[in-house]
Amino acid sequence: MSTQTATAPRTKKRKRSQLAEVWRRFMKNHMAVGGLVILGVLILVACFAPQLAPYGFDDQDYSIALQDASLAHPCGTDNLGRDIFSRLLYGSRVSLSVGLISVGIGVTVGGLLGALAAFYGSKIDNTIMRLLDILMAIPSTILAISICAALGPGMTNTMIAVGISGIPKYARVVRSAVLTAKQQEYVEAARAIGAGDRRIIFRHLIPNSMAPIIVQASMGIASAILAAASMSFIGLGIQPPNPEWGQCSQRAGAISGIIPTWCSIPVWPL
Numbered sequence: 059m060s061t062q063t064a065t066a067p068r069t070k071k072r073k074r075s076q077l078a079e080v081w082r083r084f085m086k087n088h089m090a091v092g093g094l095v096i097l098g099v100l101i102l103v104a105c106f107a108p109q110l111a112p113y114g115f116d117d118q119d120y121s122i123a124l125q126d127a128s129l130a131h132p133c134g135t136d137n138l139g140r141d142i143f144s145r146l147l148y149g150s151r152v153s154l155s156v157g158l159i160s161v162g163i164g165v166t167v168g169g170l171l172g173a174l175a176a177f178y179g180s181k182i183d184n185t186i187m188r189l190l191d192i193l194m195a196i197p198s199t200i201l202a203i204s205i206c207a208a209l210g211p212g213m214t215n216t217m218i219a220v221g222i223s224g225i226p227k228y229a230r231v232v233r234s235a236v237l238t239a240k241q242q243e244y245v246e247a248a249r250a251i252g253a254g255d256r257r258i259i260f261r262h263l264i265p266n267s268m269a270p271i272i273v274q275a276s277m278g279i280a281s282a283i284l285a286a287a288s289m290s291f292i293g294l295g296i297q298p299p300n301p302e303w304g305q306c307s308q309r310a311g312a313i314s315g316i317i318p319t320w321c322s323i324p325v326w327p328l
Contacts, residue, residue, distance in 0.1 A: 083269045090273045093280050097154075100283075104151040113141040115148035115301040149301040156217050156296070157283040161275050163221025164282075168228030169271060173259050175229070176236035187233070190226040198223040202285050206294045216295045220285045224278055231274045235267035242266075 084090055103110065112130075119139040127134045133142035175186040193201065205219035239245070240263055248258050283303070289295030290304025 084273055084276070087273050087277075090276045093276045097276065097279055100150055100154050103147060104154050107147045107151060111141075111144035111147040113144040115145045116140065116299050117144075145301040146303065149303045152213070152296060152300055152302045153283045153286060156213065156220065156286040156302075157279045159217045160220035160282040160286065161224065161278045163217065164224030164228050164278065165271060165275050167221070168225040169232045169264065171225070172229035172232030172234075173236050173264055173267075176233040177240060177255065177259055177263065183233075186229070190229050193223075194226040198227075198281070199285050199288055203289055203292070203294060206289050211289075211294050211297050213296050213300065216286050216289055219289070220282045223285065224282065227278070228271070228274060231270050232264070232267055235270050236263045239263050239266045 084094075117140060119135075121139065122131070122135050123137055123139040125131055125135045131141050131143065133146065136142055136145075171186050171190070175183040196204075202219040202223040205222055206215055209215040209219065245258060245262060248262055253261075286295055287302070287304035290302045292304075295304055296302040
């Protein structure tokens with residue numbers, strides 16, 4: 059009974075120390091904190107988009123098509139008479155979902171590959187890391203566009219493409235953390251009591267390597283949203299009528315008549 063009582067506080071203390079270490083590392087990284095703030099704003103906008111948007115995202119009125127920015131339509135209207143500002147607000151839901159799921163794919167697959175490479179080393183490490191080096195040689199956005207072009211446009215394929223493009227960076231982060239963690243005494247203790255490789259990796263190494271993963275993932279969400287918007291901008295990402303930021307930028311540029319379609323944003327009339 060006394061042994062169980064003594065073990066419980068140790069477990070709780072260890073969990074608190076891990077959370078404290080994650081929070082300490084996170085707060086020291088200003089880019090990660092900035093990414094969290096932006097992510098928080100996006101989540102609020104996505105949650106309250108129906109209340110914030112003055113119109114529905116697909117409400118059409120051909121009598122006001124291609125109007126410039128005004129008080130009634132802060133970002134103007136598109137060629138179908140839809141309010142661009144409302145589509146931007148609703149588009150935050152789509153873009154945020156794509157960003158979160160894409161990062162989830164990258165963290166899951168990349169984390170597993172990085173942990174396996176660091177834990178087993180030798181030929182497995184060399185094989186995995188050389189394959190990831192090949193992927194890293196290609197700019198992530200170009201790689202995502204190429205994958206999406208091969209799979210075809212659509213929300214699911216966009217998330218898969220962006221997720222795959224992020225696998226190398228997450229794998230490297232996890233590999234570095236696991237290389238350090240596997241030298242700790244608790245890993246040797248787990249081996250001494252007969253724990254298998256799977257238990258050591260998933261119960262000890264990966265949980266104790268979460269601090270850098272969380273920091274990297276918080277910054278990666280913004281990059282994933284930007285990559286997805288870039289693909290939608292050129293027509294390879296999420297397809298109409300779903301509102302998405304890349305589509306909104308492309309349509310706004312196409313109707314502005316002021317600057318080229320490939321670099322346009324809604325402009326208030328002087």
